[in-house]
Amino acid sequence: xxxxxxxxxxxxxxxxxxxAYILDASAAYWMLNNRLISSTENNLRHxxxxxxxxxxxxxxxxxxxxxxHVAIERNIPYENTIQLFGADKTMFESYGxxxxxxxxxxRIDGVDDNGRLSVYSHYINLPAGxxxxxxxxxxxxxxxxxxxISDQLIRGIPLVLLLAVFGWFYSGRAVAPIVKSLDTLRTxxxxxxHELNTPVALIENSIQTIEAELQEKQLPTDxxxxxxxxxxxxxxxxxxxxxxxxxxxxxxxxxxxxVNLAHLVTDVVHDFSQKAQGQGVDLQIYNLPDVTVLADPDxxxxxFSNVIENALHYTGADGHIYVxxxxxxxxxxIAIRDTxxxxxxxxxxxIFDRFYRVDQARSKKDGGTGLGLSIVKAxxxxxxxxxxxxxSPNKGSTFFITLPIxxxxxxxxxxxxxxxxx
Ligand SMILES: Nc1ncnc2c1ncn2[C@@H]1O[C@H](COP(=O)(O)OP(=O)(O)OP(=O)(O)O)[C@@H](O)[C@H]1O
Ligand SMILES: [Mg+2]
Numbered sequence: 001x002x003x004x005x006x007x008x009x010x011x012x013x014x015x016x017x018x019x020a021y022i023l024d025a026s027a028a029y030w031m032l033n034n035r036l037i038s039s040t041e042n043n044l045r046h047x048x049x050x051x052x053x054x055x056x057x058x059x060x061x062x063x064x065x066x067x068x069h070v071a072i073e074r075n076i077p078y079e080n081t082i083q084l085f086g087a088d089k090t091m092f093e094s095y096g097x098x099x100x101x102x103x104x105x106x107r108i109d110g111v112d113d114n115g116r117l118s119v120y121s122h123y124i125n126l127p128a129g130x131x132x133x134x135x136x137x138x139x140x141x142x143x144x145x146x147x148x149i150s151d152q153l154i155r156g157i158p159l160v161l162l163l164a165v166f167g168w169f170y171s172g173r174a175v176a177p178i179v180k181s182l183d184t185l186r187t188x189x190x191x192x193x194h195e196l197n198t199p200v201a202l203i204e205n206s207i208q209t210i211e212a213e214l215q216e217k218q219l220p221t222d223x224x225x226x227x228x229x230x231x232x233x234x235x236x237x238x239x240x241x242x243x244x245x246x247x248x249x250x251x252x253x254x255x256x257x258x259v260n261l262a263h264l265v266t267d268v269v270h271d272f273s274q275k276a277q278g279q280g281v282d283l284q285i286y287n288l289p290d291v292t293v294l295a296d297p298d299x300x301x302x303x304f305s306n307v308i309e310n311a312l313h314y315t316g317a318d319g320h321i322y323v324x325x326x327x328x329x330x331x332x333x334i335a336i337r338d339t340x341x342x343x344x345x346x347x348x349x350x351i352f353d354r355f356y357r358v359d360q361a362r363s364k365k366d367g368g369t370g371l372g373l374s375i376v377k378a379x380x381x382x383x384x385x386x387x388x389x390x391x392s393p394n395k396g397s398t399f400f401i402t403l404p405i406x407x408x409x410x411x412x413x414x415x416x417x418x419x420x421x422x
Contacts, residue, residue, distance in 0.1 A: 010167035044122035087129035193241035280317035315340030
């Protein structure tokens with residue numbers, strides 16, 4: 001549980017930092033792109049303005065042929081496209097690298113004789129209603145921005161790895177107080193279970209001695225019965241506390257072996273059949289799938305005993321309890337349905353909490369501790385399964401216990417490791 005919490009904390013930490021990193025990198029990308037575009041725009045405007053005075057007009061048409069001669073003579077390199085357009089926006093002349101023959105301010109993507117082009121373009125009006133336009137290929141801007149993106153990605157990978165290590169380390173420190181509290185709680189539950197066991201055994205022995213004496217003197221034993229019931233409640237509580245403590249360290253206290261679930265459930269149901277008959281309750285099994293699960297058999301017996309015991313407890317005479325099973329997406333599900341008093345909707349989500357009882361007074365009177373279903377949940381979860389309940393008040397309840405089915409390989413491996421342990 002703690003490890004799962006640490007993994008979740010670490011993943012959240014990495015997720016949040018990556019989200020912040022992506023936001024920051026996107027903002028930096030946007031700023032870089034804008035800066036590059038505005039500097040290109042200024043550059044192009046400046047070129048247009050400096051070329052405009054060199055434009056000659058022959059028969060009303062703009063020309064830069066004289067300027068070109070000078071440029072060629074002086075060997076002036078120019079990497080921009082320079083275009084001249086008439087008042088009707090048709091292009092007359094074009095110098096420099098290939099450009100797109102369209103009068104546009106801003107980015108244009110188009111096709112030229114040289115293929116697909118992407119340029120940034122700027123034009124200004126000439127006195128005769130004509131236009132001079134310069135264009136610069138977007139290639140250099142694209143190169144800078146894609147280099148920026150790959151730099152961010154390259155920087156991001158070690159950053160994520162580093163964050164994972166830091167996240168794991170710091171989540172360990174963050175959960176340390178929780179681990180400590182859980183340890184204290186675990187020790188407390190274990191100690192309380194053990195500490196209760198001794199006085200309960202003493203009380204039970206004393207009851208037997210006093211009972212014998214009272215019977216000998218033919219005195220009433222009513223008060224003794226009350227003490228006996230209280231003692232059995234205490235014994236029940238001690239055993240359940242010890243079981244709960246056991247669930248906290250399943251690797252030490254449980255041995256997982258391949259178990260035929262149908263056989264195990266049938267045995268448990270048979271153990272309760274006499275009690276059911278005595279109560280006038282019809283307890284039936286049907287459709288149990290023949291599957292193997294990897295489980296600690298004693299713990300699984302505890303699970304089904306608890307749920308069937310509850311069903312018997314809360315189902316009156318002439319009631320029915322059906323135990324059946326089916327396969328589902330998560331493995332195999334065993335359902336225990338009763339036609340008893342049911343559970344109020346508001347209590348359904350709480351019945352698996354420790355010490356929760358729907359009817360506190362009645363359950364206490366019956367010797368219930370309110371720990372049965374929390375033990376069921378803990379055991380089922382240790383087996384990587386889940387348990388849930390459905391109920392309609394006054395109609396009955398159904399408890400669904402789902403467990404993963406063991407594959408042949410898992411069964412063999414577990415048999416091997418069990419043999420090695422022996
Ligand atoms: N089949 C059922 N029908 C109706 N109510 C139920 C059923 N199973 C459980 N409950 C309710 O859920 C509560 C919790 O059950 P849980 O088994 O944890 O405790 P308990 O039976 O009271 O005590 P114990 O620790 O001895 O099992 C019960 O007190 C009861 O109110
Ligand atoms: Mg119970």
